[in-house]
Amino acid sequence: MSTTYDGARGADPIAQAPVLAPGHTPASVTERISEVVTTKLTKTPKWWLLGLAIGFGLLNLFLLAVTNLFMTGIGIWGNNVPVGWGWDIVCFVWWIGIGHAGTLISAILLLLRQSWRNSINRFAEAMTVFAVACAGMYPILHLGRPWLPYWLLPVPGTLNMWPNFRSPLIWDVFAVSTYATISIVFWYVGMLPDLATLRDHAKAKFARFAYGMAALGWRNSARHWANYEAASLLLAGLSTPLVLSVHSIVSFDFSVGIVPGWHTTVFPPYFVAGAVFAGFAMVLTLVLPLRPLFKLKDFITDRHLQNMAKVMLTTGLIVAYGYVLEIWAAFYSGNEFEIFMVLNRFTGPYAVQYWLLILCNILVPQLLWFRQVRSNVWALWVIAMFINVGMWLERFVIIVVSLSRDYVPSNWAMYHGTKWDMAVFAGTIGLFLTLLLLFLRFLPALNMFEMRVLTPEATKAHGEEK
Amino acid sequence: MHEPHTEPLLHGVMAEFRTPEALLEAIGAAKAAGFTKLDAYTPYPIEKVLDALDLHHSKLPLLVLGASIVGAVGVFGFAYWASAIDYPLNIGGRPLNSWPAFIPATFEGAIFHGGLAAALGMLLLNGLPRPNHPVFNVQRFVEHASKDGYFLVVESDDPKFDGPSVRRFLESLAPVEVNEVEN
Numbered sequence: 001m002s003t004t005y006d007g008a009r010g011a012d013p014i015a016q017a018p019v020l021a022p023g024h025t026p027a028s029v030t031e032r033i034s035e036v037v038t039t040k041l042t043k044t045p046k047w048w049l050l051g052l053a054i055g056f057g058l059l060n061l062f063l064l065a066v067t068n069l070f071m072t073g074i075g076i077w078g079n080n081v082p083v084g085w086g087w088d089i090v091c092f093v094w095w096i097g098i099g100h101a102g103t104l105i106s107a108i109l110l111l112l113r114q115s116w117r118n119s120i121n122r123f124a125e126a127m128t129v130f131a132v133a134c135a136g137m138y139p140i141l142h143l144g145r146p147w148l149p150y151w152l153l154p155v156p157g158t159l160n161m162w163p164n165f166r167s168p169l170i171w172d173v174f175a176v177s178t179y180a181t182i183s184i185v186f187w188y189v190g191m192l193p194d195l196a197t198l199r200d201h202a203k204a205k206f207a208r209f210a211y212g213m214a215a216l217g218w219r220n221s222a223r224h225w226a227n228y229e230a231a232s233l234l235l236a237g238l239s240t241p242l243v244l245s246v247h248s249i250v251s252f253d254f255s256v257g258i259v260p261g262w263h264t265t266v267f268p269p270y271f272v273a274g275a276v277f278a279g280f281a282m283v284l285t286l287v288l289p290l291r292p293l294f295k296l297k298d299f300i301t302d303r304h305l306q307n308m309a310k311v312m313l314t315t316g317l318i319v320a321y322g323y324v325l326e327i328w329a330a331f332y333s334g335n336e337f338e339i340f341m342v343l344n345r346f347t348g349p350y351a352v353q354y355w356l357l358i359l360c361n362i363l364v365p366q367l368l369w370f371r372q373v374r375s376n377v378w379a380l381w382v383i384a385m386f387i388n389v390g391m392w393l394e395r396f397v398i399i400v401v402s403l404s405r406d407y408v409p410s411n412w413a414m415y416h417g418t419k420w421d422m423a424v425f426a427g428t429i430g431l432f433l434t435l436l437l438l439f440l441r442f443l444p445a446l447n448m449f450e451m452r453v454l455t456p457e458a459t460k461a462h463g464e465e466k
Numbered sequence: 467m468h469e470p471h472t473e474p475l476l477h478g479v480m481a482e483f484r485t486p487e488a489l490l491e492a493i494g495a496a497k498a499a500g501f502t503k504l505d506a507y508t509p510y511p512i513e514k515v516l517d518a519l520d521l522h523h524s525k526l527p528l529l530v531l532g533a534s535i536v537g538a539v540g541v542f543g544f545a546y547w548a549s550a551i552d553y554p555l556n557i558g559g560r561p562l563n564s565w566p567a568f569i570p571a572t573f574e575g576a577i578f579h580g581g582l583a584a585a586l587g588m589l590l591l592n593g594l595p596r597p598n599h600p601v602f603n604v605q606r607f608v609e610h611a612s613k614d615g616y617f618l619v620v621e622s623d624d625p626k627f628d629g630p631s632v633r634r635f636l637e638s639l640a641p642v643e644v645n646e647v648e649n
Contacts, residue, residue: 182578216597229516450510
């Protein structure tokens with residue numbers, strides 16, 4: 001809502017666009033957002049039912065695939081020596097990465113006082129929680145004996161021994177479980193005031209009761225807000241290093257190993273940047289269709305799309321830098337296996353995947369330099385889809401290309417995912433869609449109290465403090 | 467109203483204002499009139515209201531710091547005890563107390579405990595969960611506190627509290643409505 005002239009932005013009308021359409025008051029914001037949730041069940045929009053049917057159908061495919069997996073064993077997947085990690089770990093890293101944009105938007109942009117995040121943070125946090133839920137499936141399914149995941153935790157038992165704290169896989173257990181817990185806590189704490197709003201404004205008696213219980217008696221008292229603001233800042237302050245640590249630790253799963261193409265110090269920063277890149281692409285993939293469907297253009301404006309596109313472009317360039325550095329490091333090392341790994345990526349049996357990855361993650365996102373592209377929702381959506389695919393391919397190239405041809409040529413073998421690999425992946429997409437659609441319908445998908453802060457009435461009250 | 471000191475019938479007297487500015491003025495006037503047990507209710511956090519009510523002394527940061535230290539020391543201590551004392555395991559000839567390898571789990575332990583302490587501590591300090599509260603007895607509060615109403619409550623444990631005179635005082639501040647908040 002800045003009206004001051006800013007040289008850098010002066011030429012760009014979208015950068016000056018408001019983060020909240022004009023004419024809104026705290027009451028109108030509250031009504032418009034809670035309307036989505038308080039609509040009668042019989043008036044649920046048809047597209048929502050259709051989406052849920054697709055998501056729930058895929059979720060059942062997941063159950064089918066997992067049942068077969070448990071009855072037969074992980075032999076139904078394509079994993080085999082030497083490629084012990086296949087689609088399962090590719091998809092695990094893909095989902096975890098997607099979650100990271102949610103934490104970035106909710107935590108890091110809060111610390112940086114970027115108020116444009118207020119309308120997308122709740123949605124992005126939900127995306128984090130659901131993406132982590134999907135990611136969490138894979139390590140457990142991949143165990144082979146999925147009834148024994150507690151072996152990874154330091155719990156006393158008949159085993160009489162402890163997990164090996166020197167192993168990156170144990171670090172991963174600590175990192176991902178902490179990330180899941182703190183993401184849920186952050187999400188829920190963020191929702192408390194809005195659950196109280198729904199308690200006060202829901203029409204059905206049961207809804208009032210359910211939201212009332214979930215709101216824990218929140219009453220918008222200044223004493224509450226004082227502790228609440230402290231809690232938000234602390235959670236944001238804790239989540240910021242957390243999100244950086246989680247993907248760094250995920251990258252340690254690879255870089256601590258001595259497989260060519262994995263054993264490199266560039267992995268942590270380049271994994272984190274890739275995660276944010278992928279996450280923003282997923283936020284755009286979901287937000288672009290939801291904006292017209294829920295009539296939320298007042299709240300998620302062109303300015304948001306523009307900003308997200310810029311974050312994508314920036315993190316995409318960091319990822320591109322990572323790719324270049326990988327090649328450079330291989331040749332600089334003079335190590336014949338590292339050099340072979342790079343040439344094998346360029347021209348080996350998986351060269352198609354490698355060059356598609358370069359196309360999706362480096363070439364196509366360069367279109368975001370153009371303002372016309374950034375302000376075209378269709379173009380943005382297509383680019384976001386390219387990045388979603390590209391980031392999946394990135395993990396495939398890292399994992400499979402290195403494992404399929406490591407040191408001893410007699411040990412080489414090709415890897416292909418099977419239909420069951422695909423079924424599990426499609427199934428996790430179903431789980432994600434189902435959770436997301438239920439969230440959109442029954443919980444406040446946009447942060448109402450933080451949107452009230454953006455109304456002129458509130459910005460006037462805040463004046464020039466801080 | 468026979469024994470107002472043992473079991474007060476009123477939680478306080480509540481005035482509703484239409485704008486944050488009016489609420490801020492009312493808080494100033496109430497403080498000037500010598501009231502000390504004040505609480506404000508706003509549909510979103512307003513720094514100036516927190517300033518006016520002198521509420522910037524949350525104990526939460528200390529609690530979170532304490533919990534994070536406990537988490538870090540606890541996880542590191544456990545990793546050391548498990549790897550070097552209880553079940554010494556020689557992994558590739560590395561020292562039993564290979565402390566740099568314990569740092570990732572230690573770090574996550576600190577964040578885990580700190581994050582939970584931030585959320586649970588916030589609830590604890592706010593006296594939540596508490597599904598019911600006297601302020602919900604005011605109909606306009608239920609309708610507007612989480613939407614567009616700005617409320618000031620002079621609570622009955624204020625030493626200067628006296629129902630009718632507090633009501634007259636609040637009515638002089640041009641509120642939308644003044645209500646007694648019954649316990």
